[in-house]
Amino acid sequence: MKYIVTLSRIIVGILFIISGFIKLNDPVGFSFKLEEYFSPGVLDLDFLMPYALGISIFVVILEVLLGIMLLIGFRARITVWSLLLMIIFFTFLTFYSAYFNKVTDCGCFGDAIKLTPWESFTKDVVLLVLIVVLFLGVKYIGSPFGDGSKRLIVGLSLLVSAIFAYYVLNHLPALDFRPYKIGANIEEGMSVPEDAPVAIFDYSWKFNVNGEEKVVVTNGDYPAVDGEFIGVETKEIQRGYEPPIHDFTIEMDGEDMAASLLQEPKLVMVIAYDMAKSNYRAFAEIKEVTDKAMKNGYKVIGMSASGKDYTQKLKREYQLGFDFYFTDETTLKTIVRSNPGVLVLEKGTIIQKVHYNDLEDLKFE
8 A cells, every 4th residue: 555655645646736836927817717617607707707717826836835735745734635635626627628518628748748628537547546646545655854844845946936936926937829920921820730630520400301300310411311301410530630720800891801911021019908907107118118119111901800999099098009809808818918018020920028127128220
């Protein structure tokens, strides 16, 4: 039993640290995922929406600390109880998401590792089993460290986690796992390889034949059946290839201008996904940097999911010399974890991306 507990302890501890650190690298992204869970269409916990970022930071730091506490054997019973309660909650969430197909990605490993809902649920079931093993064999969880050393390790871990969280919240994630990272080409991210797998569906056609229901299954062709058509049901049996970047548009008056704008040799994107939540003080500096960019031959555009009332008011108030285009809010949240944020592109390739706190780092050559 002792060896099983030790193996379970190592696996659970490492997984919690990795999972927590990946989300700690991007707590804003994890807060967006929590908002998805809190939404009326999922758990209907709308009152928690304003606290999503705070909950995100608390959960990811706790996840890292519990992993460290387990590995060093600090307060084993409290640690194992906390792990058990947390994994029971996560298992419920992932099962709910998978069974009802509510949230297609749990965000367990941020954008670094994408899991399907059922993969997420399976992962949590395995962790639940391992943590139950730890719960039953908690007496075997020892430590080579003294009490003072363990407190020091946990305290330092908490301090480092808090400092790191503060840094990424006020700048950008230290590691960017998204398809809009620096060096990525947006058009290439939207392309589909010629040999990419295509989605395959089974079509179950229902007919009334001489008073009896008959079902004919095809891969799409309408069957030659002598009877009255009732209806058809589809089932995906093979997922098709989905490019890393999809649903990306830059619209003006209902027309998608993305194709032409992504060919610009010098393009600056000012992104404010929701102007009602933007840091307005940043737009005074954005005015300065975009004016400088335009003097250096750059085309500057704004991108927002807010309506024209917001964008026109902002443009007038800060005397911005560029127009705002419409882009889906989720896409803008994915592009940059800053509201507002700025990107510099060269023919669709992202060469600079900054938080509004780092606008002075932008270079226009």
